[in-house]
Each structure stands twice: as C-alpha cells, then as structure tokens.
Amino acid sequence: MARVLILFAHPGQRHSRLNVRMAERARQLEGITFVDLYAEYPRFNIDIDAEQARLVAHDVIIFQFPIYWYSLPALLKEWQDLVLEYGFAYGQSGSKLAGKLFLPVVTTGGARDAYREEGSNHFRLRTLLSPLEQTALLCGMRFVPPFALFSAHDSATDGRGDAHIAAYLRLLSALRDDTLDLEAVLRRELLDDGEIPLIDAIRGPTPSETRPSPSSITARISE
Numbered sequence: 001m002a003r004v005l006i007l008f009a010h011p012g013q014r015h016s017r018l019n020v021r022m023a024e025r026a027r028q029l030e031g032i033t034f035v036d037l038y039a040e041y042p043r044f045n046i047d048i049d050a051e052q053a054r055l056v057a058h059d060v061i062i063f064q065f066p067i068y069w070y071s072l073p074a075l076l077k078e079w080q081d082l083v084l085e086y087g088f089a090y091g092q093s094g095s096k097l098a099g100k101l102f103l104p105v106v107t108t109g110g111a112r113d114a115y116r117e118e119g120s121n122h123f124r125l126r127t128l129l130s131p132l133e134q135t136a137l138l139c140g141m142r143f144v145p146p147f148a149l150f151s152a153h154d155s156a157t158d159g160r161g162d163a164h165i166a167a168y169l170r171l172l173s174a175l176r177d178d179t180l181d182l183e184a185v186l187r188r189e190l191l192d193d194g195e196i197p198l199i200d201a202i203r204g205p206t207p208s209e210t211r212p213s214p215s216s217i218t219a220r221i222s223e
C-alpha cells in the first residue's frame with residue numbers, strides 16, 4: 001500500500017463550495033494522511049523539520065488548493081520555499097523525494113474554455129502549473145497530471161461537484177492501493193471531469209470494495 005499525503009491549502013474555507021467538501025471526504029479515507037495547512041500554520045510559522053519528516057514518510061504527495069491568481073495560495077508557496085530545501089529536496093545529496101509521485105488537485109473559478117491559448121486566460125491550466133511540474137521534476141518526483149475542476153462555482157448546482165468528489169475518492173484509493181494505470185494517466189494533459197471515465201476505468205476496486213494485496217507505487221515507477 002502506498003502512503004498518501006494530502007497537503008490542503010485554502011485560505012477562505014468558509015466561502016468554499018467544493019474544496020472543503022472534497023477535503024472532508026478525503027480525510028475520512030483510511031490510509032490517507034490529511035493536513036490542513038492553514039489550520040496548522042495560521043501564522044505561517046511552518047515547522048520545516050516536521051514537514052520534511054512527513055514528506056519522507058509518504059510515497060504520494062498531493063497539493064490540494066483552489067487556483068488563486070493563476071497560481072498557489074500564499075501559504076503553499078511559503079511551504080515550498082521553506083520545506084524544499086537544498087540538500088533535502090534537490091542539489092547535492094538532496095534526494096529525499098526521489099521516486100515519489102506528486103499530484104496537484106485544483107479547482108478554478110474560470111471555465112475550461114477560458115484556459116486555452118485563444119481563451120480569455122490565454123494559457124492552458126497545465127501550462128500555468130508548470131512551475132509545480134518542474135519543481136517535482138527537479139526533486140526527482142513523477143508529476144501526475146493535475147486533477148482539476150473548472151467553473152467550480154457552478155459545480156454545486158450542476159451536478160459536477162458530486163461526480164468530481166466521487167472521482168477524487170476513487171483516484172485517492174487507487175493511488176493508495178496501487179491500482180492506478182499510471183502509464184495511461186501520465187499520458188493525459190489533465191485529469192478533469194472530461195477524464196472521469198478514465199478514472200472510472202482504473203484497475204481494481206472502488207473504495208467500498210475489498211482492497212487487493214498491497215504493493216508499492218514507488219517500486220513500480222522505478223522499474
């Protein structure tokens with residue numbers, strides 16, 4: 001079984017329509033470590049040693065956050081700046097994260113059509129998240145295409161929210177149980193609601209079913 005860590009960063013949780021619901025369901029999943037960074041560090045006093053130890057103890061690292069100004073909420077950027085130290089995450093003898101999986105889980109206010117070269121946001125979401133992708137690569141991690149929901153504001157009423165939460169739980173369970181067809185997933189640009197059939201096609205059981213015998217994702221990806 002892979003050890004999955006979710007670092008959740010949402011500074012405006014009382015206005016959240018989706019992320020908090022996703023987080024509440026995810027944190028109940030067995031075998032998942034869930035951390036609410038804004039609850040843990042309301043004054044941005046990040047415990048670097050504790051965060052590094054937490055990273056070392058997991059195989060799959062997930063950042064879950066709403067897109068703010070085409071980027072990360074401030075605490076998550078601060079976390080990156082402080083925790084991913086030279087000699088720990090990168091650089092000479094800095095290989096503590098090598099071989100792990102890294103997955104961004106994001107929501108946007110903007111519509112899918114806006115996130116195109118011809119759209120009002122001019123850039124694709126995957127392109128906007130390229131600093132995260134390159135950070136993962138520099139640290140020797142494998143970057144899993146972002147699991148994204150566009151137009152998150154509408155999702156509570158148009159039915160996509162519930163489907164997205166269900167897909168998130170399936171994705172987390174598959175990462176934990178090493179039942180994800182990783183090679184198929186890595187070929188995608190995004191894992192979004194257009195790709196939910198892909199997530200449905202993940203090998204193995206749904207969260208309510210019996211788990212297969214565990215094996216390590218990190219072992220598979222280093223093959």
Ligand SMILES: Cc1cc2nc3c(=O)[nH]c(=O)nc-3n(C[C@H](O)[C@H](O)[C@H](O)COP(=O)(O)O)c2cc1C
Nearest residue numbers: 016017018019066067068069070107108109110152
């Ligand atoms: C300060 C701030 C900046 C935001 N910047 C963006 C942005 O750059 N692009 C975008 O699509 N949505 C943007 N949004 C909208 C959020 O991404 C959206 O409200 C969130 O994903 C919805 O999830 P939630 O209901 O869990 O809060 C922004 C919202 C706030 C409050």
